[in-house]
Amino acid sequence: MNFLEERICKDGIVKEGNVLKVDSFLNHQLDIALLERMGEEFARRFAGAKIDKILTIEASGIGIACVAARYFSVPVVFAKKARSINIEGEMYIAEVESFTHKCKNQVIVSKKFLSPGEHVLIIDDFLANGCALQGLISIVSQAGAQVEGIGIAIEKGFQSGGRTIRNLGYRLESIAIVDGMDAATGEILFRGQEV
Ligand code: 5GP
Secondary structure (H helix, E strand, O other): OOHHHHHHHHHOEEEOOOEEEOOOOOOOOOOHHHHHHHHHHHHHHOOOOOOOEEEEEOOHHHHHHHHHHHHHOOOEEEEEEEOOOOOEOOEEEEEEEOOOOOOEEEEEEEHHHOOOOOEEEEEEEEEOOOHHHHHHHHHHHHOOOEEEEEEEEEEEOOOOHHHHHHHOOOOEEEEEEEEEEOOOOOOEEEOOOOO
16 A cells, blocks of 8 residues: 555545545645655655646645646645636636536636646546546636646546546546445555556
8 A cells, every 4th residue: 555545544534425535634734744745755756757836726725736837846836716707818717517516616727827838737636537637628728728737636537537537638647546436345455556
């Protein structure tokens, strides 16, 4: 088991509805030493890739992206969730359905902060059905920039997002991939990774 899998086993809580709660270390209270190890791990997995910018989505991706950015020495841009907007022209806009809140949000990034030709590493905390990632990928493509890779802390491998994104040809690296979990027993099964 790697460091993140160990931490998930120790402090993660399996909830009904395929939700893994990690709010004591990853997306409410943040364990910065753990985030640093994750940043280091992303840097190792994407070593040699040309990365100009990290793109994430508010709110829980921001902390992870910021710590990772220290290892790549690049700026972080985060997509903002906006309920109603009327600022077409200056913004890239994508529609994202929230897995946890079951609602649709538009997410926006100012055209000032993503330019044609830039190489982008997308980072997020979770990958479930892939809606958040599809929105971010759409924003990168609207900008005429290029997705160099995608780094995820926890992928729920029993949901469709990971397979869809890999089938589209993107380089997707998830530090922990959960292949099954049981809310009744609290058991969590991880996918073995050769990295
Ligand atoms: P997706 O768009 O891939 O379906 O879901 C990704 C987003 O939903 C992530 O950015 C994350 O905020 C949230 N999410 C999905 N599954 C879980 C989960 O099991 N636990 C938590 N805490 N958040 C999740």
